[in-house]
Amino acid sequence: MTGSAEFFDEMHDADGGVRDAYSDYCTWFDEQKTGLLKRKHAEAETNFRKTGITFNVYGEDEAEERLIPFDMVPRVITAAEWRKLTRGIEQRVSALNAFMHDLYHRQEIIRAGRIPERLFRDNAAWLPNMVGFTPPGGVYTHIVGIDLVRTGPDEFYVLEDNARTPSGVSYMLENRETMMAMFPELFMRVPVEQVSDYPRRLAKSLAACAPACTKGKPTVAVLTPGIYNSAYFEHAFLADQMGAELVEGSDLRIVDGRVQMRTTSGFQPVDVIYRRVDDDFLDPLTFNEDSVLGVPGIMDVYRSGGVTIANAPGTGVADDKAIYSFMPEIVEFYTGEKPLLPNVETHRCAEEETLKYVLDNLEDLVVKEVHGSGGYGMLIGPAASKKELEEFRKKIVAKPENYIAQPTLSLSTCPIFTKKGLAPRHVDLRPFVLVSPDKIDITPGGLTRVALKEGSLVVNSSQGGGTKDTWVLKD
């Protein structure tokens, strides 16, 4: 990795001038005393500890709760940029939903020869039980997180689609709360779009997907694997903010053909389950029989229209990175339009010639497992040692269809606050998208993840990344 000049700096242009998006912020910033900002920086952490926004790290002591580091310099997006992104995201998400329906019905896209059948036949997330079944309202992907990266003034790429159970939205909300508590005057000076009504929008969107058998106002519940899950805080937070019940598998039971929860006055039907439990654990009768997190028989109720499960079981197919590589074709097939948001160029190691190219250029590429997530099981060629490269080469050769490769992207940077002042770090962006039968709703903002280590391109919180408040400016 050479000097930072080759990366797009979102705050400053090549001559060191401040870009439009950040001009109000920088004016304010320059008026602040450094000592005060340092104190505020420490204050932010206390605030997060106090409210209990923590996550549990896999493999660590169960009682261990960590904070995701928060950086107090906001990531700013202009209204015009956001409008463009919104159109691209809407297009992509509606294509994803149509793709899911097609995949579990007539499979027109495969008949048309646009994607190979093996893609989903080999996919562990593919669920044969979903074939021929349409979820209430025809919605598969109720909540989607689209991971975007930026490389230039007008260049945004989709890096990943998270259609299974995207997490992190509580950070979008709490980062904003923290920023408003620390710097109220900033929000009086800079017109920023609100994100705080996300839980209300989520509740509304989920309620709109309730099954036909719902009587009166739909009952929505968040299904969590429990208190030791890494994202438990978020599950509890969203349930609280939506005014929904927070249930575990042991609270639910099938009674009279409905999924019902054990309340203090007996069993009561649940209409919509926002599940934060993986497909595998959803129903021990259908999937993993050892699961104690799920509800025996829930899939039968689901298939007979007695409950809505969000996201629909089987949507994890779309998170697969081999499927991702076909997204341009998928978008075009279902929308009849060229994709507004481009994919990152992706090499499928399953294809023989491509494999050769990947192996020949390993030190310049980023290689990912097709089913991997969270930054695990990936190789960043330019940052890897000879030994790491050789070990990864063996893994790819042994199972090429398990890997895809992408060029090392020149991810944009946004400054973070350090002891020595502002310093550029690489960022990505995850906006949160809600899908209901008649609407795709995108909250103006999202989760900006930032690699805190100088030069690092890995933004995942499990790998030392932090987060920033994300501002979408009003017109």
Place this chain on the structure above:
Amino acid sequence: MLGRTANGLFWMFRYLERAENTARLLDAGLRMALTRDLVTAEEEWRSVISTAGQRTGYEAKHGTYTGMQAWNYMLRDKDNPASILAMFGQVRQNARLCRNAISGELWEAINENWLVIKDQLAKPVGENRVLATVASIRRAGTLAHGAMEGSMLRDEGYHFAQAGTFIERGDSIARILDIKYYLLLPSLSYVGSSLDTGQWDQVLRSVSGDRAYRWLNAGQIDARGICDFLILDDCFPRSLAFCHSELRANLAALARLHGKEGLSNELMREADTRLSDLTIDRVFDQGLHEFLLEFMSGNAAIGNAIAQDYRFLA
């Protein structure tokens, strides 16, 4: 409300009450230690640990009673499942479990308490900071109760929390009285001795009742008067009569909200019959020990009935 959530609220407040009661006992013990000589100190600390119901565990670990060992055992010993640190851990765990049934203010109070207490009890507590530590633990309880009173919806969740508080408090007061009366004095000939009055004084302090008792009884310390006060005075918020009257109100509210009465309401009525028109003379005629045992088992039965009536467990 989910049965599991109701269970979480009930136990969150039982553990909070238990932690506070242990802190009160410890506070009383520490004050005593400041005014007594070293010869009797061992006896005092044995009585504090016994009253907290932690004697077996303590003696399995330590052969002697010293202040430093005793308070560190009660505050933070990893082998003591009833240590204050363990209790606050349970309080927070339950608060996390029913996070969407408690107000943000209450959650933050509990979470902050936990952070402060965990920090204070991270290392052994020496003489120079033990009083301040106990004081901050007691403030933590006060903060949580205040946050709850000022911000929680008076729905069933509130009544489950309150029921947990008063069941635990009643149990704790009965236990303290029982241990004092039957276990602490070396023999009957000590009744009325300075050791005896000293221990009664400690009992009053450990339930924060010393000032109220003095106010009502002009400083006269005697066993019968103190038992009368701690069992039957319906103005003192830590008497058995008071705990029962609060519990009765909470159970009635729960029955009203659910539109029907359950086993817990039935048992509550039976307990009322036992307590109504009771005088301290009748208690002593029956035998204090027998009376307290009956009270504790009745109290525990009501607790179990609440869990059953409101489907706490699958």
